[in-house]
Amino acid sequence: MSDARRPASHARRAVAAQPGLEVRRRRTMPHVGGRLRAIGVDVTVLDLAHELDSEDDVVGLVCDAVRAGVLPGRLLLQAGERRFLRHRDLVVSLLGEEGTGIESPLEHRYVRDVERRHRLPAARAQVRERTGGRWIRVDRVHVGLGVRIELDGQLAHPSGRTARDTWRDNAVLIERSEITLRYRWQHVVAEPCETAVQVASALRSRGWQGRAAPCSPTCPVLA
Structure with missing residues (x-):
């Protein structure tokens, strides 16, 4: 197949700008279940936490996620598997025994x-x-x-x-x-x-x- 006909890689695909839509790209996609590769909610929460600068914003994000139904155990598991995660100690303390009852x-x-x-x-x-x-x-x-x-x-x-x-x-x-x-x-x-x-x-x-x-x-x- 010539280069002109070769499909573009997933990482280079373009998505038209849309109100309320923010596009994030990654080169590898995990398996969440089924045939379609997708990012789970717990992974997304940690991705967002990693990008935040303010500790207050991290606490607000994690508290909102748990109130919305994200399981603390899954977040802890994902946090433990990451090689590098900003605010790791804060996230773990909020989700573990030390942070029990903190909601804001x-x-x-x-x-x-x-x-x-x-x-x-x-x-x-x-x-x-x-x-x-x-x-x-x-x-x-x-x-x-x-x-x-x-x-x-x-x-x-x-x-x-x-x-x-x-x-x-x-x-x-x-x-x-x-x-x-x-x-x-x-x-x-x-x-x-x-x-x-x-x-x-x-x-x-x-x-x-x-x-x-x-x-x-x-x-x-x-x-």
């Missing part, structure tokens, strides 16, 4: 920069319970100490605490005598140390015998 970039930052960095006791994540005749879910609960943490991200709470949040906080206080501390990006990202001081104070007021640890020589936890 804000929550990831809270656990990392407020809770763990200042050695506060670990809270139970994503607790579902019935309060005030309604089913509610709590971001983080310090079981036995009566302190709850709600993280109001921009997506779910664009204008701060909602009317439903206020009702829920009141019901929890009345029925369980538990307090709810609410934090937004400003508190977690710009003021993690000050937030740790407040959480520690709340925990100690409810019987916690430990002490928060400063994360630096200038950390206000020292005071």
Whole structure:
């Protein structure tokens, strides 16, 4: 067959630009099942994570993928088989035991920069319970100490605490005598140390015998 009649390689085929379509090319395609070679969703998630620069974007991508039905076990398996993957440690920590219950970039930052960095006791994540005749879910609960943490991200709470949040906080206080501390990006990202001081104070007021640890020589936890 002459070169003029030889089929073009898959890697060189052109696709016309279309709204909402972004073309990625690769020279080898894995088998996902059946006769057609295709890229699986889990592989695509890791491909996208590899290209991201921001840790917050990686956390958001992985959390969205898991909520959409991508199995964490398959993502972990694919991550382990890759020779090179940016943010590998972050992806593995989010999908493994260490990241259990983390469902947003804000929550990831809270656990990392407020809770763990200042050695506060670990809270139970994503607790579902019935309060005030309604089913509610709590971001983080310090079981036995009566302190709850709600993280109001921009997506779910664009204008701060909602009317439903206020009702829920009141019901929890009345029925369980538990307090709810609410934090937004400003508190977690710009003021993690000050937030740790407040959480520690709340925990100690409810019987916690430990002490928060400063994360630096200038950390206000020292005071």
